[in-house]
Amino acid sequence: MKTWKVDIILAAALIVISVVSFSDSRNYPDIASHFPVRLSIVLGILALVLLVKSLIKRREEAMFTLTGEQFRVIVVVVAAVALYTTLLGHLGYLSSSFLLMIGMMTILGFRKKTVMVVTALCTVAVVYAAFNLILGVPLPQDFFMAK
Amino acid sequence: MEHILTAFGDILFHPTVLLFLVFGVVVGLIVGALPGLNDTITLAVLIPITFAMDPKYAFMLLVGVYTSACYGGSIPAILLKIPGTASSVVTTLDGYPMTQRGESGKAIGISTTSSVFGGLSSSLVLMFLAPILASYALKFGPPEYFALAILGLSTVAGMSGDNVLKSLIVCVIGLIISTVGMSPQTGYPRYTFGNDYLLEGLPFVPMLIGLFGVTSVFEVAEGLKSRVKDGTFAKMTVPRIGKVLPDLAMVKRLLPTWITSSAIGNLIGVIPGAGMIMAIYMAYDQAIRANKDKKFGTGVPEGIAAPEAANNAVVASSMVPLMSLGVPGNSTSALFLGALMIQGLRPGPSLFQDAPEVAYIIIVGFFVANLIMGPVGILIAKFLSGIIFRIPRETLTAAIALLCVTGAFAVGNSIFNVWIMLIFGILGYVFNKLKLPHSPLILAVILGSMMERGLYQSMVLSKGSLMIFLTRPISLVMLAASVFFAGAPLFSMARNRLKKRAKRGAIS
Known part of the structure; x- marks a missing residue:
């Protein structure tokens, strides 16, 4: 599978994880939620960067082979x-x-x-x-x- | 000095004392080599047994186990890509590729000499610098611990090569994983989804066994299946272990890595709670920076020397705060505290006045144990590697799988741990396919709770002002070092890109 396609799937999965993590952690009491909420946001941002990067660069080489x-x-x-x-x-x-x-x-x-x-x-x-x-x-x- | 010489005499000229030390070293090597078992578990099992023993025998046994367990972990890390203990995680990165190249003997030799070097350096630190270093370690408050965690995570940038973004993503995933379980401040359960087993967080050792051991089982299975077709899998050659000890040229080459890594290990070791994992990653990162011409992760000797010298340097130095102040440096030295107490002794400065013969025999015991560890370790490693390469790969892979599940179960006698191991095994396999590095995940999982606790407590201390991290000298120095460690590789990457562009422009 081509690298850019794999990276797009990965970015999409990470965005889902960050959304789930964010929506779960923002319901915690104030102090308990600080760290995980911020981490979820950072993960979402990094996933978006990966998404944009893979769309712009479009690396054609195969990421891995699996028969x-x-x-x-x-x-x-x-x-x-x-x-x-x-x-x-x-x-x-x-x-x-x-x-x-x-x-x-x-x-x-x-x-x-x-x-x-x-x-x-x-x-x-x-x-x-x-x-x-x-x-x-x-x-x-x-x-x-x-x- | 007189006490030190007397302690040397007590160990070297009393066969029974020496025998207990040798026995401890052998036990430590074996438990270190078995995934799921480590020095902490073994000491916890042994301490009740030492209750009725003469203190000299008891402490030689415990010192022997503690000294050699983390070196023992490097044997399966090199031969099978399974870290026997958490402290040998980084050793797999360059150790296993050397085994794949038929250089397992050389890799074991490097691991042994590096471990002995690191161990001896920390024994000397414990012998001569304990009180000075311990007083510095006690200056660590929440802002310093937060800065220390940042410093540890900043090494990720150096290890990530061209893949900084993916390393950062894995790092954040690791930090999120570290928040699973009860919040350290409020006790509120986070990401547990109603599962009581998760209240104490994800078990670390099963996670490691999964990421390394189970992942390697999947990879071997994948490779074997393709080889079964062309029928070549049965023709495995047994590599000659040959000369194990590195020659003079190699010693000269590794010496700078040993010195730097041992210094890192000793510094991290004396800080209570900082831990071995941080030391091995920082040492590995420094080795990468110092050897930019070498491709780490492909079987570079410095990639074994750095973590092995660092983890063994943590061992005796983690006893510094315990011996000089009565404050244990980590969970294993906390067990030593227990062992001293059940012998009716009080750890701390008074130990040197109340029972100098015990205090100094422990200190000198670490030095002698490191000397014993070298030859005994090579014998055991040679024996194991001689067997391992003669076993058919299918049988060996099945045995590795069994060892992994047993190790994961043994950590907390829980089947839940085996599930965690399997999940992280799958995750590790997927990570390898997607070219996501494992190291930032492990480092972030370890440092996450220290970072969160440090941040929260610092904010309480400073009433919400971030300036607390910049107004305390130790914290400021560590944050500046973090900026340098994280920024330097990014800067050199940007510079290389600009150079490439300029070259392309000149050609066109």
Whole structure:
């Protein structure tokens, strides 16, 4: 996508954010609203400058390239981490982390199943040992560990 | 001097004392290298354990952890682009590109020597200049803190290259993010949208893990997917770590950066509440200014040397106000205050009369810990980097993702933190695509609350007059420096443009 077009979309998004931020913060009590209200105004002004600048300069070079395949893999990785976060409280740390490891390796194209399972088990065990057993960080308990 | 020599003897000739110090250094390196864990969390866990210990053993353990944790953070920052601690955020900028070029050993060597240099400089400051510097630090009131925040943010201009506007936009977004949660003055909830988790503001460490760790997972995933097609992803070469320590030519080259960055770190360290993040950004900014011919962010050695020397220089110097006045310089030195108190000791000037053997062993402990940190750090880093490059990228990326989510969770034992990490991971990825820099965001989030509090309290003090910032000498000097730091790059950019135009005019 061309740089100037991306910058226009970015400027428009920033203007929306500054308007939302301004309308929310001006309802705060006087002292609490001072700083955020001013910041919202400054953000709006800077976004307008970006908008005008990109319209005047019209930089034609591509800002970034992202193929459909690459976009899909990013969406799937985001979904996997979101699913993990949801499952963490229900299944517990060990089970959901094992599933995350398997899921991530599969998404990324790793195909050796035995290596995958052994790696996932070892990694989860090492991270669990480091955080929970050695450093005493309480991690969500698994259903099979519940007393 | 006699006390200092006695303390050296206590540490070096008593194997148990030395062993506790070495153990502390190793623990610090490991927790520093694990995202989500840091020196503060570890000290908080260790202090109750030290209750029953001999004070000498207890403080050697704590000093060791505090000294090496921020250096430990640079190891994953260089090898994986995940800062192990917040203080190694800037190290990723030039450290990871060096790893990508197959120069991870060199990068680790630079990080180690810079950290040791910065750490030793602050130990010497703690040993000899503590009372003088502490008296200056106490002159900091609200106007000075506001000016300090402005000074910190002014470094953004130097780091932004040709993209000043986008850096400013990100900076303002960061400042808005810093206002999320209860207002520091009134306690009124801002931008919380009814979510109780947001009352204390957005958690900083999960935010960092997202911006760096998760973003790098997305980028590797994106890259791997394109490589899977041509089948080349399996042919990863293991770079030779080779010689780690920099040669004499490199030491000579880095020496000015080490000296400047250590000075910045020491000055920031002694100011209570100023923090490590400000020091690393200011040091990085100074390195950019001093090396205009080098393209920072592409794997420049000075880009690693500056933040690493600065963050380690903050460590011992943050103990200056605690040791000389009983005022902790940051949250970690506040834990030292707790540790001293549970040992029945009173921090401050009386500590040097009541228990000189403890006071001096802490001070000298920082010096010795820095000397130990060098070889131990290189051993651990070499071991880790030897493993990391042999792991297939898909497995390593999955493990990084697991480490990120576990680290984010560990900060406050909260699943909400994992969501924040994911959101900031997506944001970081989008920022990279839109060529928006991360650094101003982090700096603004850190400095926002200090800036707002300083501004509000100054206005109360001066009954609404902005002149308060110009009538106080320290504040005036810092604001003048801010104008210089922000103005200089803009001025040189404008001058370059005029030159280019003049050239074009001459050609046509």
